[in-house]
Amino acid sequence: MTFAILSALPEEQSGLVAHLQHPEQVARAGRTFTRGMLHGQPVVLALSGIGKVAAATTATALVEHFGAAAIVFTGVAGGVGEGVQVGDVVVAQDYLQHDMDASPLFARWELPGYARARLACDAHLSAHLLEAAGACVSSARGHFDLNYPAARVHHGLVVSGDRFVSAARESDRLRQDLRAAGHEVLAVEMEGAAVAQVCLDYGVPFAAVRTISDRADDAAHVDFPLFVQTVASRYAEHMVLAFLQKLSNL
Structure with missing residues (x-):
């Protein structure tokens, strides 16, 4: 069973590349994919x-060319939900595209042809990611360049859109609009919902874990680069390795 580990930026999986056997x-679809072994599991990093x-x-490409039997996305996100702070980790329970709006033909956020707005992540993979994230956050306190002693792990809705949310007003409106429709969002990013949709189409299990790099507010453009460089790659490295080790022991 080949696991695909997907990230948006090189810094988000640089630690994993160093462990790859x-x-x-x-080269495929204009991208470079790296195959190898991690904790005895065949993987593809992309x-x-x-x-x-x-x-x-x-x-x-991961499904069609590399035969990925499951995809795990790891990276960073902006915290939107109440109590979701920089240094926290969010394991996605499901995804929604916050910029999808085909109204009045369909309800706002509903995916045409899918009769739903939210796409669920795989419960089995997510449970193992939650365990790995909890262990990572507990062991990481005091060991990273930026210390977050009160870091927590959350599990819930993550939303994606083709916009870097970096203003408090935009973040607040996004949270309020979604909440009014019964969607209690924890974090916002730019890729996961698309991967969730592809995985649903192919019947491939999907899970995602995101480290909160900023609060998707007016300081996001300042917080993001430093956090990705100094913290996110270490979180990803520890969480994914623990996740794969857990699966190899089952």
């Missing part, structure tokens, strides 16, 4: 690039 690079279309292209 028997690496082999393959960078989606930024945005939903780029992520969908990469996910499709």
Whole structure:
């Protein structure tokens, strides 16, 4: 069973590349994929690039060309939900495209042809990611360049859209609009919902874990680069390795 580990940016999986055994690079769809072994599991590491279309292209290549039996997305996100702070980790329970609006033909956020707005992540994979994330957050306190002693793990809705949300007013409106429709959002990013949709189409299990790099507010453009460089890659490395080790022991 080949696991695909997907991230948007090189920094988000640089630590994983260093652990890869028997690496082999393959060019496909304008991207470089790296095959190898991690904790005895065959894996493919890939960078989606930024945005939903780029992520969908990469996910499709992972399934069609590399035969990925499951896809796990790891990276960063902006915290939107109450109590979701920088340094926290969010394991996605489901995804929604916050910029999808085909009204009045369909309800706002509903995916045409799917009769729903939210796409569920795989419960089995998500449970193992939650366990790995909890262990990572507990062991990481005091060990990273940026210390977050009160870091927590959350599980719930993550939303994606082709826009970097970086203003408090926009973040607040997004949260309020979604809440009014019964969607209690925790975090916002730019790729996961597209990958979730591709995985649903192909019947491939999908899970995602995101480290909160900023609060999707007016300071997001300042917080994001530093956090990705100094913290996000270490979180991803520890969480994914623990996740794969857990699966290899089952």
